[in-house]
Amino acid sequence: MNLLPLVSKLENLNFKSPLLIASLSLLTLAGCGSSSSGSSSSSEGYINLYNVSANSPEIFLTVDEDLEKDEEDEVEITYPGVAYTDSSGIYELDDQEYFYELGWQDEDDDDRDDLTLIFQDKVKIEKEKISFLVVSEDISNPSVINYSIDIVDDEDDDVDDLFNLRVLNMHTKSEGLDVYMSESDETFNEAVLVGSYAYQELSDNKKFDQDEYVFYVTAAGADEVLYESQEISFPYSSQYVISVRPYKGTDETTFVIDKISLSSITSYPDANADASYKVYNAILPHDLIPTYAGSIDFYLDNKDETPEYADVALHTDTVESNVARSDYSVSVTVAGTDDKLLHNHLLSLPENSDKSIFFYLDEEEIDDEDDDKDGEIEITIKSLVVDNSTDESIYDHQIKMINLVDDEDFSAVTFYYVRNNELVDTTPYYRTTSYARASEIDLVNNTYQVYAIATEDSSEVILGIEELVLDEDSKELFLILEEDMTSPSGYRMTFKNQ
Numbered sequence: 001m002n003l004l005p006l007v008s009k010l011e012n013l014n015f016k017s018p019l020l021i022a023s024l025s026l027l028t029l030a031g032c033g034s035s036s037s038g039s040s041s042s043s044e045g046y047i048n049l050y051n052v053s054a055n056s057p058e059i060f061l062t063v064d065e066d067l068e069k070d071e072e073d074e075v076e077i078t079y080p081g082v083a084y085t086d087s088s089g090i091y092e093l094d095d096q097e098y099f100y101e102l103g104w105q106d107e108d109d110d111d112r113d114d115l116t117l118i119f120q121d122k123v124k125i126e127k128e129k130i131s132f133l134v135v136s137e138d139i140s141n142p143s144v145i146n147y148s149i150d151i152v153d154d155e156d157d158d159v160d161d162l163f164n165l166r167v168l169n170m171h172t173k174s175e176g177l178d179v180y181m182s183e184s185d186e187t188f189n190e191a192v193l194v195g196s197y198a199y200q201e202l203s204d205n206k207k208f209d210q211d212e213y214v215f216y217v218t219a220a221g222a223d224e225v226l227y228e229s230q231e232i233s234f235p236y237s238s239q240y241v242i243s244v245r246p247y248k249g250t251d252e253t254t255f256v257i258d259k260i261s262l263s264s265i266t267s268y269p270d271a272n273a274d275a276s277y278k279v280y281n282a283i284l285p286h287d288l289i290p291t292y293a294g295s296i297d298f299y300l301d302n303k304d305e306t307p308e309y310a311d312v313a314l315h316t317d318t319v320e321s322n323v324a325r326s327d328y329s330v331s332v333t334v335a336g337t338d339d340k341l342l343h344n345h346l347l348s349l350p351e352n353s354d355k356s357i358f359f360y361l362d363e364e365e366i367d368d369e370d371d372d373k374d375g376e377i378e379i380t381i382k383s384l385v386v387d388n389s390t391d392e393s394i395y396d397h398q399i400k401m402i403n404l405v406d407d408e409d410f411s412a413v414t415f416y417y418v419r420n421n422e423l424v425d426t427t428p429y430y431r432t433t434s435y436a437r438a439s440e441i442d443l444v445n446n447t448y449q450v451y452a453i454a455t456e457d458s459s460e461v462i463l464g465i466e467e468l469v470l471d472e473d474s475k476e477l478f479l480i481l482e483e484d485m486t487s488p489s490g491y492r493m494t495f496k497n498q
Helices: 004-011 155-160
Strands: 024-030 044-052 060-064 076-078 091-094 097-105 115-124 129-136 143-150 162-169 177-183 192-197 206-209 212-219 238-244 256-260 265-269 274-282 295-300 309-313 321-324 326-334 340-349 354-365 377-387 396-403 412-418 430-434 437-444 447-456 459-469 477-483 491-497
Touching: 044 060, 060 115, 115 129, 115 143, 155 162, 162 192, 177 238, 238 256, 274 295, 274 309, 274 340, 274 477, 321 326, 340 354, 340 377, 354 477, 377 396, 377 437, 396 412, 396 430, 412 437, 412 477, 430 437, 447 491, 459 477, 459 491
Parallel strands: 024 256, 044 129, 162 238, 274 354, 396 477
Antiparallel strands: 024 238, 044 091, 060 076, 060 097, 097 115, 129 143, 162 206, 177 192, 177 212, 256 265, 274 321, 295 309, 295 326, 326 340, 354 377, 396 437, 412 430, 412 447, 447 459, 477 491
8 A cells, every 4th residue: 555646635635734833743644545455465664753852953864774884775765854843744665674863964964974863773664554753852862752553444434434543642741631522613511532641652543523623632630621722624534643742932831733644734723822922122213203212112902001011122122921812903102102103003913923023113215206395204113023933942043034224225135154164155054134024044053153244236245243152052043133323334233032
């Protein structure tokens, strides 16, 4: 039985591959439709890598017949990297024993010889089974478990419109969890218990009617709902593994469901979870707003006269606030006054989202031949909303670049990250970022000289240079480029935690 044609079939049905947020994870493994059980003469099995180590970078899986270098090896494969909360999907292999390695990329390429080894073991690929490798806990000393999952080939599943479900509890702080499910138009009162699961326990397969369901998680034997999903659709006679785990970047009492198909993964955060946000003030003082001296008050939904954040100084950010998931109207005033700088801008905060709002001043010259104000300056206060990274990798880190420099001579800035043995012209790490936009880059731990360079006509102009040191204790960062008349260059680069 070969599942790969079915992968293509499912992808043609518009399966998506959204980035994960993390938590209950569903691995969709296809059934074989109308083929009769046991009729296949195939000798293939499958392997799948699932990464739930919160502080890991991308993990690369290498499968090898023989660890000794041998050009005659029929199988020596390094598969693409698997990020935290992601799954590799299934890969087909002949049924025999292999060595396998897990490593991470600390060089500029992902060749096997350049990967840093994390774990090594043997795996027995068995006919019509999936070796489901789950990497969890601290990546410097990971837990790696090989779960053997049978390929379900029941022709009655198609006839009776059934799907197959297993549950895996990967919530590290749980002393046992109960998982329930109800139909989409029901509540927890009508939910049925799927099962009770200890940490790292994988359940037996169960069959359910193809439909839309809501999942719930409680502590073992308890009635308090700790997690409730959105509606999740199961329209095919497929196999699913639900992995219950904490939501990344939050305290370890939260949960999310990821629905992983043969080639993709979809995340379902807690439908009732809060969201979080913070504010950064990049509004420069200007002659056209004489009452503004560099500090703002921030209001959420204008519910009362008390600002959510008061007296936020220029070039500073606030602490995070947690609020209910919702769409909000936000306003900004000159600190301590009713003078509005910005009013009724949208801030949409889905469940479990984490965002930063950058407020900045945009200056334009009025161009109207029939207007007496032609050539005069007009200013507008604008907002830029950016998703914060909640990754916790100890080996590499995300830098998100925010370009708030508005200059008539250039519309974009290129940020170069230069290591000790490199120059601006030779570094592979750079990103071009347009005005009032964000871009991102992932960097392994090292020391970098960071250059912000703009092109004016044929000349490259250095707007700023800063040193960046990344190590195991570093956080995910913003690099914010702003105008600053107090600086010799007229610009400033600031690093802030996301």
